[in-house]
Amino acid sequence: MTTELDRLAVRLREFARARDWEQFHTPKNLAMALAGEVGELVAEFQWLTSDECADLSPEIRARVRSELGDVTAYLVRLADVLGVDLVEAADAKLDENDRRYDAELYRGSARKAPPLGS
Amino acid sequence: MTTELDRLAVRLREFARARDWEQFHTPKNLAMALAGEVGELVAEFQWLTSDECADLSPEIRARVRSELGDVTAYLVRLADVLGVDLVEAADAKLDENDRRYDAELYRGSARKAPPLGS
Amino acid sequence: MTTELDRLAVRLREFARARDWEQFHTPKNLAMALAGEVGELVAEFQWLTSDECADLSPEIRARVRSELGDVTAYLVRLADVLGVDLVEAADAKLDENDRRYDAELYRGSARKAPPLGS
Amino acid sequence: MTTELDRLAVRLREFARARDWEQFHTPKNLAMALAGEVGELVAEFQWLTSDECADLSPEIRARVRSELGDVTAYLVRLADVLGVDLVEAADAKLDENDRRYDAELYRGSARKAPPLGS
Numbered sequence: 029m030t031t032e033l034d035r036l037a038v039r040l041r042e043f044a045r046a047r048d049w050e051q052f053h054t055p056k057n058l059a060m061a062l063a064g065e066v067g068e069l070v071a072e073f074q075w076l077t078s079d080e081c082a083d084l085s086p087e088i089r090a091r092v093r094s095e096l097g098d099v100t101a102y103l104v105r106l107a108d109v110l111g112v113d114l115v116e117a118a119d120a121k122l123d124e125n126d127r128r129y130d131a132e133l134y135r136g137s138a139r140k141a142p143p144l145g146s
Numbered sequence: 147m148t149t150e151l152d153r154l155a156v157r158l159r160e161f162a163r164a165r166d167w168e169q170f171h172t173p174k175n176l177a178m179a180l181a182g183e184v185g186e187l188v189a190e191f192q193w194l195t196s197d198e199c200a201d202l203s204p205e206i207r208a209r210v211r212s213e214l215g216d217v218t219a220y221l222v223r224l225a226d227v228l229g230v231d232l233v234e235a236a237d238a239k240l241d242e243n244d245r246r247y248d249a250e251l252y253r254g255s256a257r258k259a260p261p262l263g264s
Numbered sequence: 265m266t267t268e269l270d271r272l273a274v275r276l277r278e279f280a281r282a283r284d285w286e287q288f289h290t291p292k293n294l295a296m297a298l299a300g301e302v303g304e305l306v307a308e309f310q311w312l313t314s315d316e317c318a319d320l321s322p323e324i325r326a327r328v329r330s331e332l333g334d335v336t337a338y339l340v341r342l343a344d345v346l347g348v349d350l351v352e353a354a355d356a357k358l359d360e361n362d363r364r365y366d367a368e369l370y371r372g373s374a375r376k377a378p379p380l381g382s
Numbered sequence: 383m384t385t386e387l388d389r390l391a392v393r394l395r396e397f398a399r400a401r402d403w404e405q406f407h408t409p410k411n412l413a414m415a416l417a418g419e420v421g422e423l424v425a426e427f428q429w430l431t432s433d434e435c436a437d438l439s440p441e442i443r444a445r446v447r448s449e450l451g452d453v454t455a456y457l458v459r460l461a462d463v464l465g466v467d468l469v470e471a472a473d474a475k476l477d478e479n480d481r482r483y484d485a486e487l488y489r490g491s492a493r494k495a496p497p498l499g500s
Contacts, residue, residue: 267385267386268385268386268387268469269386269387269469272469272472272473275473275476276476279476279479279480282485283483283485283488283489283490284489284490285488285490287490290432290435290436291427291435291436291438291446292427292430292432292435293432295420295423295424295426295427296424298420298423298424298453299420299421299423299424302413302416302417302420303417305413305416305417306413306414306416306417308413309409309410309413312410314408314410314411317408317409317410318408318409320409320464325464328409328464328466329464329466329471329474330471330474330475332457332460332461332464332466332468332471333468333471333472333473333474333475334472334475335416335457336457336468336469336471336472337472337475337476339450339453339454339457340472342450343450346438346443346446346447346450348446348447348450350450350451350454351386351387351390351454353447353448353450353451353454354390354451354452354454354455354458355390355393355451356447356448356451357448357451357452357455358393358394358397358455361397362397365401367400367401370401370403371401371402372401372402372403372405
C-alpha cells in the first residue's frame with residue numbers, strides 16, 4: 029500500500045531529479061537543511077507566551093504552517109535518502125517510551141522525565 | 147480515511163493524556179523539543195564526510211533511525227496540537243517551489259536557489 | 265592587546281592541532297557541532313515555565329553552564345577558522361539594531377520587532 | 383578588569399532596558415532565539431562542499447559574519463541573564479576534554495571521540 033508519506037517522498041525525489049539537485053541531497057546536507065528550517069519554526073514562537081502560542085494570529089499561523097511544511101519536506105527527503113521509514117521509527121521510540129515511562133509513576137511530572145523521551 | 151500520521155498523532159495524544167503531560171505540550175515547548183532532537187540528529191553527521199554519510203555503519207545507522215523517530219514524534223505532536231496537516235503543508239510548499247524554481251533554469255545549481263526552497 | 269576570546273581561540277587551536285583534528289574543523293562541520301550543542305542547551309529549558317527558568321535548580325544550572333561552555337567553544341573555534349572577530353560582528357549588528365529599532369517606537373513590544381533583531 | 387564580553391553584555395542590557403524588552407528576555411526565550419540564529423548560520427553552509435566553505439564568496443562571507451554577530455549577541459545576553467561567565471564555562475569544558483581525550487590516543491580520529499567533546 030502506498031501511504032501519503034511514500035507519495036510525498038516520490039514527489040520530492042522527482043523534484044530533486046528534475047533539477048539535478050540529487051548531488052546536494054546528502055544526508056549531511058539534508059540534516060543541516062532540516063536544522064535550518066526548525067530554527068525558523070522555533071523563531072516564530074520565541075517571544076510568545078504560552079497563552080499567545082495557544083491562540084495564534086492568522087498571520088503567524090500561516091507562517092508556522094509554512095515552516096511545518098518545510099520541516100516535513102526535508103525530514104521526508106532525508107528519510108528517503110537514508111531508506112528509513114519515519115512512522116516505523118517513531119512507533120519504535122514510542123514502544124520504548126511506553127515501557128520506560130510508566131503512566132502512573134510519571135503522572136503530571138515533566139521533571140522526572142522528558143515527555144516522549146529523548 | 148485515517149492515515150498513518152493520523153494514527154501516530156492519536157497514539158501521541160493518548161501517551162500524553164495517560165501521563166497528564168498535555169500541560170507541557172504547548173506549541174512553544176514542543177518546538178523547543180523538536181529543535182533539541184534535530185540537534186541530536188545533526189550531531190550524528192557532524193564529523194562524517196559525504197562518502198561516510200552515504201554508507202553509515204550499523205551503529206550510527208541505528209542511532210540516526212532512533213533520532214529520526216524522535217523528530218517525527220515531536221513534529222507530529224506539534225502539528226496535532228496546532229491542528230495543522232503536515233502533508234498538506236508540505237504539498238503547499240512544493241506547489242510553491244515548483245513555480246519558483248523552474249527545472250531548466252535551476253538545473254544543477256544550488257547556488258542560485260536553496261533546494262526545496264526556504 | 266590579547267583579549268580573553270583570542271586566548272580561548274588559541275587554546276582551541278592547540279587542542280585541535282595536538283590531536284590532528286584540524287581536518288575535521290571545517291566551517292561546515294563546526295556549524296553543525298554548534299547546532300548540536302545549542303540543541304542540547306534548548307533541551308534544558310524545554311519543559312520549564314518562565315518562572316522555573318528564572319530560578320534554576322543547582323543540577324540544571326550546572327548542566328546549562330556546561331552547555332554554554334560547549335556552545336562558546338564551538339562558536340569561538342568556528343570564528344577563528346573563518347577569521348571573524350565575534351565581538352566586532354556583534355557590535356556591528358547592534359549598531360544596525362540601534363538604528364532599526366527606535367527605543368521610543370518599539371517600547372514594550374516584541375510583536376513589532378524581534379528584540380536584538382534577526 | 384572589564385573584558386570585551388562584559389562590555390558587550392552591558393550594551394545588550396541597556397539595549398533591552400531602553401525598549402522595555404527585559405520582560406521577553408527570559409532564559410527560555412533567549413535560548414530559542416539563539417537556536418533560531420544558529421539555524422540561519424547552519425543554512426549558510428548547507429549546500430556548500432568543504433572546499434567551498436574554506437573559500438567563501440564575499441557575499442556569503444558577509445552574511446556568515448552577520449549571523450555570527452547575532453549568535454554572539456544572544457549567547458552573551460543569555461549568559462548575562464543567567465549570571466554565567468562564558469569564558470570560564472568554556473575553559474572548564476576544555477579542562478575536562480584535555481583529560482578525556484588524550485592527545486596520543488585520539489590522534490587523527492573523530493570516530494573515537496567528538497572533537498571538543500560533547
